[in-house]
Amino acid sequence: MSRIGKMPITLPEGVEVNITDTNRVQVKGKLGELEQLVNPAISVKNVDGTLVLERATEKKEHKSMHGLYRALIANMVKGVSEGFNVVQELVGVGYKAEAKGQLLDLSLGYSHHIYIELPSEIKVETVSERGKNPLIKMSSVDKQLLGQVAAKIRSLRKPEPYKGKGVKFQGEELRKKAGKAAGEK
Numbered sequence: 001m002s003r004i005g006k007m008p009i010t011l012p013e014g015v016e017v018n019i020t021d022t023n024r025v026q027v028k029g030k031l032g033e034l035e036q037l038v039n040p041a042i043s044v045k046n047v048d049g050t051l052v053l054e055r056a057t058e059k060k061e062h063k064s065m066h067g068l069y070r071a072l073i074a075n076m077v078k079g080v081s082e083g084f085n086v087v088q089e090l091v092g093v094g095y096k097a098e099a100k101g102q103l104l105d106l107s108l109g110y111s112h113h114i115y116i117e118l119p120s121e122i123k124v125e126t127v128s129e130r131g132k133n134p135l136i137k138m139s140s141v142d143k144q145l146l147g148q149v150a151a152k153i154r155s156l157r158k159p160e161p162y163k164g165k166g167v168k169f170q171g172e173e174l175r176k177k178a179g180k181a182a183g184e185k
Contacts, residue, residue, distance in 0.1 A: 003067075004066075004067035004070055004071060005053055005055065005063075005066030005067040005069075005070045006066075007070065008047075008050040008051065008052050009050060009051040009052075009070065009073060009074050009077055010049065010050050011049050011050065011051065011077060012029075012077070012081045014029060014030050014081065015027065015028070015029045015077055015080060015081050016028045016029075017046055017051060017077075019044050019045075019046060022037075023037065023038040023039070023040055023042075023043075023044065024036070024037050024038070025037075025038055025044055025073055025076070027073070027076045027077055027080050028080060029077075029079075029080025029081045029141075030080070030081065031079070031080050031081065031082075031083050031141045032079075032080055032121075032141040033080060034076045034079060034080060034141060034142060036069075036072055036073060036076060038069050038073075039065050039069065041055060041056045041057070041061075041062050041065060042054070042055055042056075042062070042065055042066060042069050043055075043056070044069075044073070051073060051077075053066060053069060053070045053073070054066075072144075075143045075144075078143075079140070079141040079142060079143055080141050083139055083140065083141055084139065084140055084141070084142075084143045084146050085137065085138070085139045086137075086138045086139075086146055086147070086150045086169070087135055087136070087137050087138075087169070087170040088135070088136045088138075088150060088153060088154065088167055088168065088169055088170065089133045089134075089135055089136075089167070089168055089169070089170050090106075090108070090133055090134045090135075090136070090166075090167055091133050091159065091164055091165050091166060091167075091168060092108070092109055092157075092165040092166065094107065094109060095107060095108055095109060095133075095134060095157075095165075096128065096134055097126045097128070097134045097135075097136050098126055098128075099124045099125060099126045099136075102117060102118045102119075102120060102122075102124070103115060103116070103117055103118070104116040104118055104124060104126075104136070104153075106153070106156065108156055108157040108166075108167070109157065109165075114156055116149075116152070116153065118138075118149060119145060119149070121140050121141065121142055121145055122138055122139070122140045122145065122146060122149060123138065123139045123140065124136065124137070124138050125137045125138075135170065136153065138150065150169070153167055154166075154167045154168070154169070159172075159174050161174070161175065161176055161177045162176065162177055162179055163176075164176060
């Protein structure tokens with residue numbers, strides 16, 4: 001059995017789960033609601049406040065889907081009860097970020113500003129303190145969407161390996177290269 005797939009998902013207080021006959025799982029909580037369509041080979045059952053996923057056969061594709069859907073549903077339950085947060089740091093001289101509603105205005109060292117229209121499910125906040133790198137703080141109930149948007153922002157200016165300039169996740173350790181001067185002696 002799949003080690004992840006066989007683990008039951010405990011439902012926190014205030015979280016409601018509705019499983020339709022078409023294998024659509026709807027999760028409602030205090031922060032919002034999410035839904036996921038589950039492959040018919042995987043059955044989802046609500047047993048006394050815990051969700052249990054079972055697969056139809058022992059085929060390799062069913063084993064992989066077993067763990068996948070368990071992780072997706074567990075993330076939905078955590079998202080509607082606690083939510084997810086991502087903090088990104090802009091490292092570089094003159095790099096700025098400003099949030100105007102759902103529009104994120106980025107200045108990343110290019111000759112132009114970059115504007116990103118964020119989905120309505122994501123709440124964004126920017127922090128700019130003197131002497132510190134600007135921060136972009138995003139929160140959402142949907143872990144997939146939040147990760148996708150954070151990866152898109154990071155891809156606009158990935159951290160380079162010599163000075164570490166670019167957009168990075170807060171707490172991310174970068175592997176820096178020595179550079180040209182270190183090789184001569």
